[in-house]
Amino acid sequence: MAAPIDESVRADFPILSLRIHGHPLIYLDNAATSQKPVTVLNALRRFYEQDNANVHRGVHELSNRATDAYESARARAAQFLNAPSKDCIIFTRGTTEGINLIAHSVGNTLKVGDVILLTEMEHHSNIVPWQMISQRTGAKLAYVPVTGDEGLLDLDALDRLLPTAKIISFTHVSNALGTINPAAEICARARRLGVTTVLDAAQSAGHMTVDVQSIGCDFLAFSGHKICGPTGIGVLFARSELQERMQPWQGGGEMISKVDLFHTDYNVPPHKFEAGTPDISGAVGLHAAMDYLDALGRDRIFQHDVELAHYARSQLAQFAGIRLLGPEREHSGLVSFVLKDVHALDLATMADRQGIAIRAGHHCTQPLHARLGLPSSARASFYFYNTRTEVDRFIAVLRDIQKYFNG
Numbered sequence: 001m002a003a004p005i006d007e008s009v010r011a012d013f014p015i016l017s018l019r020i021h022g023h024p025l026i027y028l029d030n031a032a033t034s035q036k037p038v039t040v041l042n043a044l045r046r047f048y049e050q051d052n053a054n055v056h057r058g059v060h061e062l063s064n065r066a067t068d069a070y071e072s073a074r075a076r077a078a079q080f081l082n083a084p085s086k087d088c089i090i091f092t093r094g095t096t097e098g099i100n101l102i103a104h105s106v107g108n109t110l111k112v113g114d115v116i117l118l119t120e121m122e123h124h125s126n127i128v129p130w131q132m133i134s135q136r137t138g139a140k141l142a143y144v145p146v147t148g149d150e151g152l153l154d155l156d157a158l159d160r161l162l163p164t165a166k167i168i169s170f171t172h173v174s175n176a177l178g179t180i181n182p183a184a185e186i187c188a189r190a191r192r193l194g195v196t197t198v199l200d201a202a203q204s205a206g207h208m209t210v211d212v213q214s215i216g217c218d219f220l221a222f223s224g225h226k227i228c229g230p231t232g233i234g235v236l237f238a239r240s241e242l243q244e245r246m247q248p249w250q251g252g253g254e255m256i257s258k259v260d261l262f263h264t265d266y267n268v269p270p271h272k273f274e275a276g277t278p279d280i281s282g283a284v285g286l287h288a289a290m291d292y293l294d295a296l297g298r299d300r301i302f303q304h305d306v307e308l309a310h311y312a313r314s315q316l317a318q319f320a321g322i323r324l325l326g327p328e329r330e331h332s333g334l335v336s337f338v339l340k341d342v343h344a345l346d347l348a349t350m351a352d353r354q355g356i357a358i359r360a361g362h363h364c365t366q367p368l369h370a371r372l373g374l375p376s377s378a379r380a381s382f383y384f385y386n387t388r389t390e391v392d393r394f395i396a397v398l399r400d401i402q403k404y405f406n407g
């Protein structure tokens, strides 16, 4: 087992020393976004103070420095995912934009009756772009069911549905249930049938080692802000041979090699998918975030997050009238639950008054909540800077809240 992560990492995150409503901040909303270490904040500042210029355009020194910084972030992202080449990396605004790009560029080639296979546990960002493509092309949507509160994918149903599909797009880790889907296994089954695979790695990339070659996916998307990087930058991995065949989805500067009044020759991939000035400083900050996480070790991060979630789950299980969602074992570092007679929004609001940040609502998974017969749930999601003491405080506050509502 890897050495545990020491609490001293907290000192790298200035925001963690805040007091909220007079209490020390306990930030348990990491599945929504993570906090940022000083190395990332410093990288952003340094870039704007010393290297700032536009990329791929100038011959001057600053433009060359900015271009080097941007392209070196691309190479770092390839290394982060063990992608075979930096050309497999397209910078996006985040997971949502990555999936929209694929839905547009690959999905647009679908025909009436083709099947896009999703799962019932998807985030809205892996449902809505496909609904839009389905409306445009006449392709049909199908969903792999989820097996009740334990929240696993029904793999027998997957086997029945997969042969009918052209594309399967699914989440690696569920943001609402904590389920870790067997991505390599699903991609292997899809590959044997010639089905294109899209993996939503929003909840996995910063929490565990993610290797696109051993998973064997065609596409994978994640967001920088969930892995200690800045908001506004994301990564889309796309196998090079697929990029060659894909049409660009936005037009503008950077993505062209030659333009005349009536025709454009596009730039080579991945640049043909990056129209306009990209989020250069975001890429620089993301580079620093990936360095930070890998110096810590993503296997250690995984171990830490899962242990905390397991600890929280075992304490929560002792509450009267609690419904815990997601698998009991082999889950990620989060726990979602519903407390009888306490609305999740009331719970989160009262926790906030005690300095505790948790998420309440449908977590952008309305279809999943409908499937579970729930309007909403509460979610505590952990990262490597959270501690057992924070979990204990969260549980104590929850007890008080329950007492308040149940008398």
Ligand SMILES: Cc1ncc(COP(=O)(O)O)c(C=O)c1O
Pocket (backbone or CB within 6 Å): 031, 032, 093, 094, 095, 096, 097, 123, 125, 126, 171, 173, 174, 175, 200, 202, 203, 223, 364
């Ligand atoms: C599983 C999953 N997919 C996609 C997203 C969308 O990420 P973003 O809003 O950063 O594009 C999220 C965000 O919570 C998520 O949890």
